[in-house]
Amino acid sequence: MSEENGVPEPRMQLPERVEKGDLLLSVRNLRTHFRVRDGIVRAVDGVSYAIERGKTLGLVGESGCGKSVSALSVMRLIRPPGDIVDGEVVWQDRDLRQLSDRQMRSVRGDEISMIFQEPMTALNPVFNTGNQIGEVLREHRDFTRKQRYERIIEVLRLVGIPQPEQRIKAYPHELSGGMRQRVMIAMALACEPQLLLADEPTTALDVTIQAQILELIREIRARTGMALLLITHDLGVIAEMADDVAVMYTGEVVEYADVKSLFAAPKHPYTRGLMTSIPSLVTDRSERLSTIRGSVPHMMRLPLGCLFQSRCPEAMNICRDNRPQLQRLDDGRTVRCHLYPQRPSGHDGEPLPQARATAGSVAS
């Protein structure tokens, strides 16, 4: 972390194009920590990202890297022992962190809404479908009963729920996983938000249902011009849906670029590892899969230098004790790695023993 190394975080944490865009949401240097019995979990630690009007940002990374916590922080839904300890969440010129609880409630579900990772925990089991959606409308709209009913039917139809007049009475446990996810989306869309935070909206679903839900989100996005923060660990979903991508690792953004550049030439050794280790439909079946060795470090036992060093095939002496900062490269992308803008010379640039063992390719 910056304090520990005495290095200030650079201001230019966003890719150039994004920074200059028409920003709807801008998360700056967000830190959300959890104070647990044996220490502090820095779940989100100095994260910055921004979403342009009508655009989709994909947030990708492995389990526990802080994706959900960052989105919940935007919505101010972090509960103790968690706390947003630093940073700004700028929503159309207002810092959401400065709003009163009441003001925040009026933003949440209306201007910004969220699809939660666990549909079963997000839906109230004792409310039927109509009441779940009606609750959102009651909070934000001065509708008559009849208007409310009509809007509920309308959004249920929008998300492709058959016979909405009947389904409106169904309780969550009476719905299939795919239908439940549609109800979640209907709830989130009830007030036509300008931004939807979708946390793993399809992960628990079968592929054919996933394809339906992704198509549905695409369609709604095209029709309403809604912006989207799409959280997933599936690079395939990212490639199909996102305009920009932020790759997270242990609470930090390690790489941030537009989707085409990122897939064409991933820069961070972690991103590269992710992309080459997953079998795809074109992987050579006769070759061994490349892997990222080891596993994500324990959030309470993070190393001093680069958080990826124990797994990195490129790790150098400098990586051991110096935490790399996010830097913007000439092409406007940002990356958090000592290999950039170029590999350090001399002692700093010599490979660490574990990296020598796996001798990887040199960054370009």
Add this chain to the structure above:
Amino acid sequence: MATEAAGSGNGAPDDVLLSVQSLTKHFPVRGGILLRTIAHVHAADEVSFDIKRGETFGLVGESGCGKTTVGRTILRIYPPTSGQILFGGEDVSKLDRKVLARNMQIIFQDPYGSLDPRITVGGIIGEGLEVHGMGSPEERNEQIREIMDIVGISSHYAQRYPHEFSGGQRQRIGIARALVLRPQFLVCDEPVSALDVSIQSQILNLLRDLQGEFGLTYLFIAHNLAVVRYVCDRVAVMYLGKIVEQANTPELFGNAIHPYTRALMDAIPVPDPSEQRERLIIPGELPSPTNPPQGCRFNTRCAVAHDVCFNEEPPLRDYGDGHLVACHLADDFDRRGTALPQLSSEMHDAITDSVQSSTTD
């Protein structure tokens, strides 16, 4: 690869290690005050396939289609409703439990839930040896240490407990537990689904190495088609308890015939943002397995279904080289080729009205 039609009957050739013949498994659904059986879940219906020695045979399909049921019934964790399993030509139901355990083992999907948290890792791995009274305590410890080193968990950790390990390490422990009995045949039930993506490839490589080292034969169950394509020699696609298509891997992925298989392949998001695809999205959801549709079980979601599809169940037929398909219209499809144009556009329209039609109850 010359492949005999699955379920071709009795005389399994020598190179077949495991033969599943017309396996059917129905689970009773109980209800009412007396908890009488009111219906049956058709979890697996007349499933037949042969697995050759040293081969990896894949079983894919969506949640609830019966993959786990088939795997567990083979291992006699569940008794079959009907049908037969032959292992090395012998009827599994007549084999002694101990012989069975020595020959066939399973790796479970959930590396978190499948290891008893109160038992040390060494204890978990050695349990099978102990239950079946194999070797002296020293010999058992030696075998535990050896297998731990093989799967890449330092044997110094034998006295630790499962919660001290990461998901990938726990899956390695699960693999060690299965392999310590030195079985010939292993059911891998979604061995990487619960793992982080960066760990999945480590485990897939390990399974491949172990297969080479011990000459293992795998039944590999998964819902991720890309993983199945990488790992398996032959693949069967299941839908609602039935095999709808089966072929060797290059054939299946190059020339899928069944509309369900094609839709399944199309549904996989491709990690290449420059690729613009015409995708077939099949409408609706899986019908209830307690009351599968009459005729072809896929008819509620199939855009090309004809009258016959609602009346007659299509048989699994061999279209050459062991490429088996259960579809009335298989002959009409240009199987050496490419997408079906009429399927594509119809499907596309179908998605909009799609969800109006069928749903699970």
